[in-house]
Amino acid sequence: MKQFKILFASLAVLLFISAVPDKRTTIFVIGDSTAANKDTTGGKKERGWAMMLQQCFDANNIVVDNHAVNGRSSKSFIGEGRWDKVLKKIKPGDYVIIQFGHNDEKAQPDRHTDPGSTFDANLEKYITETRQRGGTPILMNCVVRRNFFVEAPQIADDEQLRTSTFKDGVKMIEGDKLIDTHGLYKEAPKAVARRMNCIFVDANRITHDLEQGLGREASKQLHMWFLPGTEPSEPKGKQDNTHYNILGATTVANLLADAICNEVPALKPYRKLPDYKNPQLSAAQRADDLLSLLTLEEKVSLMMDTSPAIPRLGIPQFQWWNEALHGIGRNGFATVFPITMAMAASWDDALLHRVFTAVSDEARVKAQQAKRSGDIKRYQSLSFWTPNINIFRDPRWGRGQETYGEDPYLTGKMGLAVVRGLQGVGYNGEDLGVSPYRKLLACAKHFAVHSGPEWNRHTFNIEDLPERDLWETYLPAFKALVQEGKVAEVMCAYQRIDGQACCAQTRYEQQILRDEWGFDGLITSDCGAIRDFLPRWHHVANDGAEASAKAVLAGTDVECGSEYKHLPEAVRRGDIKEADLDRSLRRLLIARFELGDFDSDELNPWTQIPESVVASDAHKQLALDMARKSIVLLQNRNNVLPLAKSSKIAVLGANAIDSVMMWGNYSGFATRTVTALEGIQQLAPQARFINGCGLTRNEVFESRFGQLRAPLGPKGMQVAYFNNTEMQGMPVTTVHLTSPTMLSNGGNTVFAPGVNLEHFSARLDATFIPEKDETVIFNIAGDDKVRLIVNGDTLVNIWKVRNRIQTAQQEMAVKARQHYRIQIDYVQESDYATLAFDIQHKVAPTHQQLLAQIGDAETVVFVGGISPKLEGEEMRVNEEGFKGGDRTNIELPKAQRETLAMLHKAGKRVIFVNCSGSAIALVPELESCDAIVQAWYGGELGGQALAEVLFGDYNPSGKLPITFYRNTDQLPDFLDYTMKNRTYRYFTGEALFPFGFGLSYTTFNIGKPIYKNGKLQVSVKNAGQKDGLETVQVYIRSLADKQGPLKTLRAYQQVELAAGQSKTISIALPRKSFELWDAKTNTMRVVPGKYEVMVGSSSADKDLKKIVVDIK
Structure with missing residues (x-):
């Protein structure tokens, strides 16, 4: 009796439960084999995308009921009574996904329909009857076939595409572009949706972008493509371009679920996101989830500096390489602050933090602009390979200008300010409470012992470095940025240390950086550093696979270069395990999640920074403040400075009028640059400019651009722009240039309003009318193609795309008042665009001629020194005293030294303004110059700051972050990295100007x-x-x-x-x-x-x- 009561009670409960209606919303799916349920027994791998749709939604609220069946068309699904069965189940609030087309194309009478006629009528029937039941129809067009066969447009039958690369005995040619096979069958649902005011999801476009994005080979991983013997359920192999495997069906289901939720906001709350898309989870949890979903090839692609999008997972493209050495670099208009060495001379790390907070604001804006464009190029992302905190141990190094000087403590303090400003935290490292995401990723480079020479950095080996020098000099700044600054990235250097390439140095990357210091960020290689492992350079690896494996095993997570493409081969041959790649990739993914790279902009306040901050007045004021504080007064004999603004002043020197010099290296483009001459003339308008001499030679170049006449008469050149690469048709716009041309599309900056950012051309026209007989030089540069034609003769023909700026100079003797027709053809085909042009005349004035030009001016402000055209990164410089970007001696070039001595001998009061990114030996100038001012490369407002110091509107306060030696003989061997007799910390001689020195008024x-x-x-x-x-x-x-x-x-x-x-x-x-x-x-x-x-x-x-x- 007791058992009977229990049984009766159980039945009553079951009857009650079955009587309670299921209040969950149902999403019905009707369609063909691409969506249909499949037989999964025996380990079979084929899946319809709708089989995987339930996992995209919360099952407590949404039920997916898939009725799609293999081989059905919109016609046969009705004819077989399948639609009637679905119709009876629809209740108010449900949804019906309608997707047909593949089989409507077939010739069989029971399946075939015509778009615009019977196909449309069937779709309209589904929509109308769904609505009559209180449901909401969602119309989709058919997914694409993986058809990369060039000769296949006429093939519409998926049975033919599914199995063979031959048609009628003729081999079909594989191409790189996905070919449409659906024609009007993919277009008809769009038209029906518009007529019926029905929700529409363009499944064809979504899957087209997916397959095309993956390309011909990688897209096979979505389909039933198996080589014989590689898949137990398909022992003979299979080549099916239409139907999906588990990966493909899951990928398509998630993409379509996202699209459905975008069209039906009511479903969004129930969209079940994979963990990696859930912003509520930690970056590490999300990275672990995403890592489990990636193929080997996809993992490798994400470890390259240019990381492509992975559409099937919704992974956006990413660029690891961006520059912000002293402002946004190489990305169009931005605020250009003084060069790094100059900012170090301010000794003001609090101001530096404000500077890099401004830089990071501009960076976020530019990243958003690139994101909206749909194509994020190099130098447009959120990972910045800044700061350079190498110790400037030897003044001959050309890249010393990028550093913060020779002292480990000052370098660490300044580096911390940079990192914290870039990454969006306070001066002391405090969370500002603005956003849960990192603002940017900063990078400490070049780890760890690196400071030239430039000319041999790809083969150089540092041997027997004393441990004291390593730990006291080269490592402290890196340690500070890692442990105190929480820097996100570290870059390994080019050279070897004790025979091991830096980017494969387990001791440095693993033992010191990670194990001892606790660094949990990512390590990137310098550009081309992994290639340098190969026999031509360091010879520590025999091929790209071995080189890549060594780098990853040591801890180098990102490669700037292309050797990591060999990692799949390295895995296959056992040089490295996939789990080793996972370790590196996990770090990269965590960094991207911390940026908010995968999340909605609505969640990230950093994405809301207004575009108006870029090159804003407030940021220009910061640039001016920093330029003022960077200037170092080295000598002021008899208090000759400050100058009276009413003085008779002559301004000499090539650097007085060089605006690009003011920018230093790794710079952006200033909206306006105040040169030294302009700054001086703003405060003393009567000051006259005289070229004087060049930086390294007693010659100067005078522009003749003002002697050009545009076709309609005014001075300058006429430019006609075309939004094609053939200069055909009517120009989209015509503009007039009045000064030497220097144009770039960096930072999404168009050459002129209405002109394409890429894929455009231009024709520049003018008549050159020389004022006198002389020899002129046509200077021209272009990226991609440029051609110079004078009077019908082609003088310069750079007509091969090399994806870099190509320059040419052409001399020509001209006659006074004769007319020379100038035509420049320019074509931009892809990526970056640059066009520069000027006509110049070379002059070599004698000292007597120079004195005659100076006349009665009692004060000469000589703006000289050197230039980023002479010192920098791995440069080709054919000038005495310079080699490969470095200097072979540190003395002021002879031409300037002799000119200064002549001016002093002539009784002139000489103010020497030295522009450089490094120390110059100026012993004779102590005698020949009444005052010496170190102005560095002062940024866009460096000329204004200099003038304010010269005339006393600002009292100089800069201090040297490096030692100024008396001569080159005081320096040890450049190749010797030991610190003996180097920098103020070990130098036993007498410095010309010591570290920390700087005068005041x-x-x-x-x-x-x-x-x-x-x-x-x-x-x-x-x-x-x-x-x-x-x-x-x-x-x-x-x-x-x-x-x-x-x-x-x-x-x-x-x-x-x-x-x-x-x-x-x-x-x-x-x-x-x-x-x-x-x-x-x-x-x-x-x-x-x-x-x-x-x-x-x-x-x-x-x-x-x-x-x-x-x-x-």
């Missing part, structure tokens, strides 16, 4: 420090007549360590004082500040003992007050 007195409880108390007095700013510097030295540095910077503080004002400042000098290399334990540690603490205005002994402290 006022005088500061710094008192003897008092050290107590980890702090220094220092009195500072402005004893002069002008308000000013002093940088109080703190150095230490271990009295017991005779092998250690002579002194090393450990703190600094800036104090601003009015004339006559005094102030006592407190400078933190905690116990850890005394950490140095301990040769007894071979570690960095604080060794108890006596230390000398030195405080003053530079590193020179004469400028320092010293005390001895006992550190326990």
Whole structure:
């Protein structure tokens, strides 16, 4: 009886449950074999996409009921009574996905329909009757066939495409472009949806983009494509271009589910996202999920600096390579701040943090612009390979201008400010509460021992580097950025160390960087560094597969280059395991998730920064502030500066009028640049410019662009632009150029309004009418194609696309008042566009001619030095004293030195403005020049800042971040990386201008420090007549360590004082500040003992007050 009661109760519960209606919404699917349920027994792999649709939605709220059947058309599905069965099940609020077309194309009478007629009528029937039942129809067109056969447009039957690469005995040619086989059958549903006001999902376009994006080979992984013996369920192999395997069906289901939710917002809350698309999960959880879904080839593609989109997973394209050395680089108009070395001379890391906060604002805007364009190119993404924190150990290195100088502590402080500004945190590393995402990814480069030479960096091997030098000099800045700055990326360098390429150095990348310092970010190679493993260069690997495997195993996660394409081969032959790739890829994916790269812009406030910030007045003010603070006054004999604005002034020197020089290297394009001459003339309009001499030769180049006449008469050139690459048809616009041409499409900047960003052409026309007989030089540069025609003769013909800027110079003797017809043809075919043109005349004035031109001007401001055209990264420079981007000597070039000496001998008051990114030996100039001003490469407003200093509107406060040596003979061998006799820390000679040195228009007195409880108390007095700013510097030295540095910077503080004002400042000098290399334990540690603490205005002994402290 008891058992009967239990049974009765159970039946009652079941009857009650079955009587309760299912309140879940149902999505019915009707269609053909691409969506149909398949037999999955015996491990069969074929799936219809609708089989996988349920996993895309929350089953507690949405039920997918798939009625799609193999081989059915819109006609046969009705004729067999299948639609009636579905119709009876539809309840109000349900949805019906309608997708036919594949089989409507077939010739069989029971299946065939005609688009625009019977096919449309059947679709309309489904829509009408669904609505009558209270349901919502969702019309789709058919998915594409994987048809990459060039000769196959006439083939509409999927049975033929499914199995064979032959048709009627003729081999079909494989192509790279997906060919449509559906014709009007894919278009008819669009028309029906419009007429019936029905929801429409363009499944054909979605799957076309998927298959085309993957390409001919990779798209096979979506389909039933198996070689014989590779798939147990298909032992004979299979080649099916229509039907999906598990991966393909899952991919298509997710893409269509996303599209459905975009059209039906009511379904969005129930869209079941894969973990990697769920912004509520951690970046690590999302990376793990995505990693499990990727194929080997897809993994490898994501480890390249240009990472393609993976449409099947909704992975957007990504560019790892972007530059922001001193402003957004190589990406159109942006604020151009002073070169890095100049900003280091400010010694103001708080200002530097504000600068790079502005840079990161501009970066986010440009990334959004690129994202909206649908094609993110190099230099348009959110990963920035900045800052360069290598130690500038030798002034001959051409890339020293990119660094923050020769001192590890100053470099670390400045580097931290850069990283924190770029990555969107506060000056002290505090979360600003703006966004849950990183603002950008910063990168510390080049890890870890790297500072030239440029000419042999692809083959150079550093041997027997002392451990002291490694840990005290080369590593501290990197450690600070990793542990304190939480930098997202680190870049490994080109050269070898002890025979091992830096990007395959397990000791550096794994043991030091990851194990000891706890770095959990990603490591990228320098560009081409993995290629350098090959026999032609370092010869540490025999081929690309071996090189790539070595790099990944050491910890190099991203390659800038193309060798990683060999990683699948390396996996197959056992050089590396796929799990090793997963370790690297996981780090990359975490970084991208932390950026918000996969998530809606609505979730990320960084994407809402207004476009108006780019090159804004506020950012220009920051550029001006930094330029002012960067200028270092090196000599001011008899207080010749500041100048009176009413003085008779002659401005000389090639750098006085060179705006591009002001930008330094790795720069963007300034909307307007104030040259030194323009800045001076803004404050002293009577100042006259005279070319004087060139940087390396006693010759200058004068532009003759003003002697050009456009076809209708005005000065300059007429430019007709065409939105095609053949210069055909009517121009889209015609513009007039009045100054030498320098155009670029960087940063999505069009050449002129209405002109395409890519795939365009231009014709420039003018008549050149020389004013006198002379020889002129036609200077022209172009990317992609450019041709110069003079009077019908082609003088320059750069007509081969090389995807880089190509330049040419052509001399020509011309006659006064004769007419020379100038025509320039320009074609841009893809990617970046550049066009530059000028006509110049070379002049070599004698000293007598120069003095005659100067006349009665009592003051000469000579703006000279060197230029980014002479020093930089791996350059071709054919000038005495320069090699491969580096310098072979550090003296001022002879032509300038002789000109300055002549001016001094002639009794002129000479103000020498040195523009450089490195130290120049200026011993003779101490005599020939009354004042010496180090102006670096000052950025877009460097000319204004310089003029304000020269005329006293701004009191200079910059301090040298490097040592200025007296001559090249004071330098050790450039190839020797040991620190003996290098930089102020080990140099035993007499410097010309010491590290930390910089004069002011006022005088500061710094008192003897008092050290107590980890702090220094220092009195500072402005004893002069002008308000000013002093940088109080703190150095230490271990009295017991005779092998250690002579002194090393450990703190600094800036104090601003009015004339006559005094102030006592407190400078933190905690116990850890005394950490140095301990040769007894071979570690960095604080060794108890006596230390000398030195405080003053530079590193020179004469400028320092010293005390001895006992550190326990």
